[in-house]
Amino acid sequence: MxxxxxxxxxxxxxxxxxxxxxxxxxxxxxxxxxxxxxxxxxxxxxxxxxxxxxxxxxxxxxxxxxxxxxxxxxxxxxxxxxxxxxxxxxxxxxxxxxxxxxxxxxxxxxxxxxxxxxxxxxxxxxxxxxxxxxxxxxxxxxxxxxxxxxxxxxxxxxxxxxxxxxxxxxxxxxxxxxxxxxxxxxxxxxxxxxxxxxxxxxxxxxxxxxxxxxxxxxxxxxxxxxxxxxxxGLDPVGNLGADLVPAMTFSADVLMVKRLAQGEGVSYGHTWHAPHDTTVALIAAGYADGVWRLLSGRLDVEIGGRRYPNVGRVCMDQFVVDLGSDAGTTVRAGDTAVLFGTGAYGGPTAAEWADELGTIHYEVVTAVRGRASRNHVLRGRRAADHSGTGIGEQRGSAR
Structure with a gap:
């Protein structure tokens, strides 16, 4: 076996x-x-x-x-x-x-x-x-x-x-x-x-x-x-208010949650030091997967309906977010961190990444790569509505 x-x-x-x-x-x-x-x-x-x-x-x-x-x-x-x-x-x-x-x-x-x-x-x-x-x-x-x-x-x-x-x-x-x-x-x-x-x-x-x-x-x-x-689902002009729904949600697992003492540095080069005792989480995605290193210290993730900021440099395989002094009781290893998506719960979007990077969201969504799997889902639709497609689409959420 x-x-x-x-x-x-x-x-x-x-x-x-x-x-x-x-x-x-x-x-x-x-x-x-x-x-x-x-x-x-x-x-x-x-x-x-x-x-x-x-x-x-x-x-x-x-x-x-x-x-x-x-x-x-x-x-x-x-x-x-x-x-x-x-x-x-x-x-x-x-x-x-x-x-x-x-x-x-x-x-x-x-x-x-x-x-x-x-x-x-x-x-x-x-x-x-x-x-x-x-x-x-x-x-x-x-x-x-x-x-x-x-x-x-x-x-x-x-x-x-x-x-x-x-x-x-x-x-x-x-x-x-x-x-x-x-x-x-x-x-x-x-x-x-x-x-x-x-x-x-x-x-x-x-x-x-x-x-x-x-x-x-x-x-x-x-x-x-x-x-x-x-x-x-991405607005081509930026302020049209068209009834478009972003189709891609880029997410990653929380690998680890750990306490961090005031003054401790995080990630390569220690570009960020904890201003007080806090809790951080390790997120399982990096620039090899489409999380731009240029976003270091400039991106948020959404976990359980709350946004948390990245601290320290984005690495090839992972990056760190600051959960704050009390968030360690609510975020656990195995939770899902949304890197960008529909903006639900105030979460980040591909357009936010594009603004931070000085580019367009076309480049953001096409840059997801590497070890990131791609899961196609059909939400709230009867299987009979999509019979005969022959492409093995998943039904329901993969999250």
Missing amino acids: SAIVPPAPCRAEIDLDAVEHNARVLVRHAAGARVMAVVKADAYGHGAVPVSLAALRGGATALGVTTIAEALELRSAGIDAEILAWLYQASDDVRAAVEAGIDLAIPSPAHLDTVLEAARRTGRRARVTPKLDTGLNRSGILLEDWPNILERLVAATAGGLVEVTGLMAHFAHADDPGNPVIDQQVARLHECVAQARARGLECPVNHHANSAATLTRPQDAFEMVRPGIALY
Whole structure:
């Protein structure tokens, strides 16, 4: 009989009902436009396959990823929804994507060459979405190159090599809803769509809007929106008050509780000394798991409905929190410390971490890694409501 391996001492719990709820919120804000749920980077660290299924249950009709490998992972899991991949090398062999019915963005003339060759070699018509650079000045077809690429797309469509699903672009300032650059970008994409339709390309589903634009500028939805961070319950602007529920709760075990005398130093370098006799707890997560060392002395955890501050440096595997002189009677080894989550009980959130780090909450949730296990849960839902998903989702709380 083999020994039982203890569970991971830190974990990211993903509430799939929250993802589904957020998808429904985004569908309402899209005001009739279709919703493409962006599940790139393993669904922003939340788990691409289960999150995709939850988003589709919530009303999304398409999925967006960056790489072809991400798209093929979803196909191999049995997901037959429309999937768009928009980041790959022009030198890549894209035949597997074409054969799997993956929509491919076309950000340059060289990428079009690659996709046309794959269509010829597979004998299958490729579904393509020309990606225009309307002002982000990152990936995308330069507007000066668009007339030539449009001519080629018209010919390739007539020859049965491609189906142009629509045009796409990325906003540069969507998190600043009144920025005039947004209007300029929208006008440019409208112009490109009009030019394509004038040449006989239907371009039925065009899209520009990310989470921020979906929630603040419904007039710019075109035929589809591409929300990402809002799907995971995080406000893309910071003060929208949208009915979003954070889907990820990052937590860790309390490993040990111990008394500390006044003047004693804590953790490497003794950057903090106890100002009085106190009690501290050791938390089983560190920078190898996604607890940034830069947060040393700047983060709180929630244990049993109360917040406690980190003291001393965050280490690779653990950090210490100050429980105060009387908290040792209420906090025990084996308790759960919430590092960030929904903010329930006044607990910390990913947005708080982002503010402390001078970054965005996208980076915070995607940085959870290492030994942190990922547990997908469905809260308060009947098992029959999710039958047939085939992904082994847990029902009930893992906490």
